[in-house]
Amino acid sequence: MKQADIIKHIATSAHKAGAVVVSEIGSQTMWLYSVADHPSNLYLSGPMGMGPSVALGVALANPEKTVVALCGDGSLAMNFGALTTIAHQAPGNLIIAVMDNGTYELTGGVSSPSQAVDWEKLSAGFTSFDYNKVDLNSALEFGIKDGPQLWHAKIEASETRAPSFPLQPTAIHAQFKKEFTR
């Protein structure tokens, strides 16, 4: 499964359901823009690992709206503490979707230490995460749950760079706020 394909599946399904998507710096932001651009996408360009934390803030802002954080396995490994904070807050409108290929794709496919992570066991170690494997055949649900979800997508390791990303952070901020608060 290619990262671009599962991102397209998750994001287009999320958009149809009225959910918003927050993407981590690097290949998640670049592929999301390439395959499923939308005014409600919040594209991040730094720092690596803060996608779930930004998404938590967005989720807390409106508990009735589901938020999907698209993360890489390498980037999430940089900020596992975020899962602790999220589990403690336990927002039922937050989905952490991990694109797992065991590499840092954007930087040339260098191996990530996250290869050592068992994501199902990791999520089971928190009090409130619900773990699900997802793929292109998954019927994705975006309703409000009892707590946060961790979606695990096993994807191909690739050195193919996503197309370049032209948007500026201040423009992304303005567009997102307008869309989220209307």
Next chain:
Amino acid sequence: MSNLHYTIIEQIHNAGITHIISVPDGYLAPMIKKIENDDSLHLTHAAREEEALAIASGLAMAGKKPMVLMQNSGFLNSIGCFATLCQNYRTPFVLLIANRGNLYDKNNYDIPKIRYMDGLVRSMNLLSYSCHQYRDEDNLVRLAQNVAETAGEPTLLMLDYPPEQSAC
């Protein structure tokens, strides 16, 4: 809890702040405990300071008024996040920072914190205001929030003297 803690919490309410994200410090702990029992403020205990900045940025970009409480050493941990997220995306919110290592602190290990915090504030040209300098101001949090919104970036309030009953 000191009068200063009560005053700041009252100012937080008056400023229209909706969400607090905190990482503890001895100066701030009594305030955080009080906020835990305040139904009109949503408190998030962040596991790490740069997370707190990211959560606040998400809230601000979603139209809310968050405020972050942390120690200066935690801010020093978070410069990459502050620069590439908070400043780059121009997310307006107030940070109340316990500026440890001030004249009233006695611990040797606090000294480097204020040395490098003060240097960082100058070198990054951050919007920063001393709580001690404005200690008679009744609306300091609201004024800082106004600066953050007008400038379109985070504003630092430096808690640079000890509340009467700080934990350490």
